Structure formats: structure tokens, C-alpha cells
Amino acid sequence: MKALSVRQPWAWLLIRPDLTDPALRAVALAAGEIKDVENRTWATKHRGPFLVHAGQAFDMEGYLWVKRLFPQIPLPRPGRYDLGGIIGRAVLTESIPPEKARNGQVKSRWYMGEHAFMVANSEPLPFRKVKGKLNFFEVPGATAEAAPA
Numbered sequence: 001m002k003a004l005s006v007r008q009p010w011a012w013l014l015i016r017p018d019l020t021d022p023a024l025r026a027v028a029l030a031a032g033e034i035k036d037v038e039n040r041t042w043a044t045k046h047r048g049p050f051l052v053h054a055g056q057a058f059d060m061e062g063y064l065w066v067k068r069l070f071p072q073i074p075l076p077r078p079g080r081y082d083l084g085g086i087i088g089r090a091v092l093t094e095s096i097p098p099e100k101a102r103n104g105q106v107k108s109r110w111y112m113g114e115h116a117f118m119v120a121n122s123e124p125l126p127f128r129k130v131k132g133k134l135n136f137f138e139v140p141g142a143t144a145e146a147a148p149a
Helices: 010-015 022-030 060-069 098-105
Strands: 002-008 037-040 048-058 085-096 115-129 136-138
Touching: 002 010, 010 048, 010 085, 010 115, 085 098, 098 115
Parallel strands: 002 048
Antiparallel strands: 002 136, 037 115, 048 085, 085 115
């Protein structure tokens, strides 16, 4: 199964492992408190389920930005994030190029002006140490059972 490496805290924001109750997840998603866009400098043809891999690096600047702009989101403190492995799964529904995304096609607060990978149905999985790679990559031993419903 394919995976995509995402630096923390962005991977945590895509998955929101603190929200396990479906009703609470729905409220948080409606409030824009679950990241529904992954911003990339490149396009992808991939659509469908993928695993979210938390990279080894932590984006402190991004963490401070989220803390400042969205204080209602209970981000864990730096040093409390899983790094270097699979933390969840999601579905990539669309890859929108910048020229379309900037013209109002992407309405998410998480859109930053590049290619917008639209993400849905994210959910946490138990942490599994896996070496990350660039772009989408195959995870050894991952099967369709790891795909979101």
C-alpha cells in the first residue's frame, strides 16, 4: 500500500489521533480542526487510500504558526510526536494544481498556495516504525486492510 511522508505536526493534524470518537471527529472536521489538504510542490496521479507516514523531522516553525493561529487545537508539545513511522490512514480524493486552487477551488484554511492534495476519511492507526521516502512509496507488508473505509 502507498504511503506519504509528512512532517510533524502536519501529520498529526491530518490524522488527529486525539479524536477517536466519530462524533467529535465530525465536529472537529466541520470546524476546520482536522487538516484536509496536504500541500505539495508537485502533482500526483494517485487517488484513493494511503498511509500517513510521520517523517523524522519536526517543523517547529509550522508548530508555532498553528499554535498562534489556531489556539483551540490541542497540539501536543514538541517531543511528544511519533516520528519515523506510520501514524494513520486517509483517502486522497483529488490533486488540484495551484492555478485552480488559487482561483477559489480550494476553500480549506490549510491550503498554502501549492498543489492541493485533498484528503478525506483520515483516521489514526497504531504507530509502526517505517523508513520514509520521497513522493508516494510502497510500505512493505501493508495491505488493503490498512485502507480506510
